[in-house]
Amino acid sequence: MKYTTIPNTDIKVSKICLGSMTWGNQNTEAEGHEQMDYALDQGVNFIDTAELYPVPATAEMSGRTSEIIGTWLKKSSQRNKVIIASKIAGSGDYTAHIRTTGFSPNSIKKAIDSELERLQTDYIDLYQLHWPERDTNRFGVRDFKLDTKWKDNFYEILHSLEGEIKAGRIRNIGISNENSWGTMRYLEESKNHNLPRVATIQNAYSMLTRTFETDLAEVSLRENVGLLAYSPMAFGVLSGKYIKGNVADNARLKLFPRFARYSGEQATEAAKRYLKIAEDNGMTLAQMSLAFVNQRPFVTSNIIGATTLEQLKENIDSINVTLNDAVLEQIDAVHEAMPNPAP
Numbered sequence: 001m002k003y004t005t006i007p008n009t010d011i012k013v014s015k016i017c018l019g020s021m022t023w024g025n026q027n028t029e030a031e032g033h034e035q036m037d038y039a040l041d042q043g044v045n046f047i048d049t050a051e052l053y054p055v056p057a058t059a060e061m062s063g064r065t066s067e068i069i070g071t072w073l074k075k076s077s078q079r080n081k082v083i084i085a086s087k088i089a090g091s092g093d094y095t096a097h098i099r100t101t102g103f104s105p106n107s108i109k110k111a112i113d114s115e116l117e118r119l120q121t122d123y124i125d126l127y128q129l130h131w132p133e134r135d136t137n138r139f140g141v142r143d144f145k146l147d148t149k150w151k152d153n154f155y156e157i158l159h160s161l162e163g164e165i166k167a168g169r170i171r172n173i174g175i176s177n178e179n180s181w182g183t184m185r186y187l188e189e190s191k192n193h194n195l196p197r198v199a200t201i202q203n204a205y206s207m208l209t210r211t212f213e214t215d216l217a218e219v220s221l222r223e224n225v226g227l228l229a230y231s232p233m234a235f236g237v238l239s240g241k242y243i244k245g246n247v248a249d250n251a252r253l254k255l256f257p258r259f260a261r262y263s264g265e266q267a268t269e270a271a272k273r274y275l276k277i278a279e280d281n282g283m284t285l286a287q288m289s290l291a292f293v294n295q296r297p298f299v300t301s302n303i304i305g306a307t308t309l310e311q312l313k314e315n316i317d318s319i320n321v322t323l324n325d326a327v328l329e330q331i332d333a334v335h336e337a338m339p340n341p342a343p
């Protein structure tokens with residue numbers, strides 16, 4: 001395994017982060033525990049969860065993923081060997097069952113209270129804002145519309161998180177599904193008011209979605225905010241299984257067809273071109289897709305997810321794959337012809 005350091009901290013994390021959003025839905029508690037056991041044996045020390053998980057989010061299942069991690073932490077006694085990242089859900093129709101008060105001071109306190117209880121731990125290493133409170137073009141929405149109802153609360157949020165850090169309940173903070181303006185505002189507030197500094201940003205990034213490179217990559221590199229890349233396999237599209245028709249009954253897009261962000265005509269065509277590059281160079285598409293993300297200079301850790309141990313093994317093994325310049329040039333040629341075919 002390879003390791004990096006979360007920016008502006010002394011926390012070393014594996015370049016591969018174990019994503020968990022299927023646990024409790026597509027995966028049982030026993031399967032989640034099995035994945036954590038295997039990942040830890042392979043040198044993975046970084047696990048990402050959220051109070052919203054598993055996805056799709058429902059009132060009945062919210063927080064179940066973190067409960068599964070909590071029972072594993074209690075059973076395995078491995079808390080000191082893993083870095084746990086979690087998230088507070090932003091406001092939205094699909095999170096009304098959790099709360100409707102956004103990132104207010106009381107919301108943050110209660111969210112951390114509940115998450116610590118689910119995880120059966122007394123601290124969270126990295127606590128992230130799952131998406132902005134303001135209505136902006138998150139989750140792949142291309143066109144921007146100004147949210148005139150939102151009131152600036154960057155200072156208040158950071159001040160609340162500072163109190164939680166001082167209390168020892170969280171250690172570092174991050175953001176997710178954020179844009180460059182929001183990222184810079186958090187950095188500005190922390191600098192001007194001596195408040196905790198955002199260490200990471202967790203956004204979608206894959207060969208089908210490279211919008212992070214438009215301007216956030218420069219923010220990441222110049223301001224030292226590491227990307228935790230999620231959906232590096234584009235909901236499994238970049239495994240090649242949908243192209244080849246090797247789709248299990250419990251495949252994500254088969255179970256939940258509304259998650260079609262990466263399944264449009266252009267994205268499918270791009271995936272076919274990437275599949276040819278991988279096969280021409282003696283790799284699986286999954287290996288190439290994950291290795292591509294692993295090698296990006298702004299990526300702190302690559303969040304992989306799997307529903308089977310076989311998938312998990314292939315995903316973790318991608319750390320041993322290095323793409324040469326010729327392969328990278330072929331990938332860039334497809335990207336040039338079909339830039340960001342999925343939002």
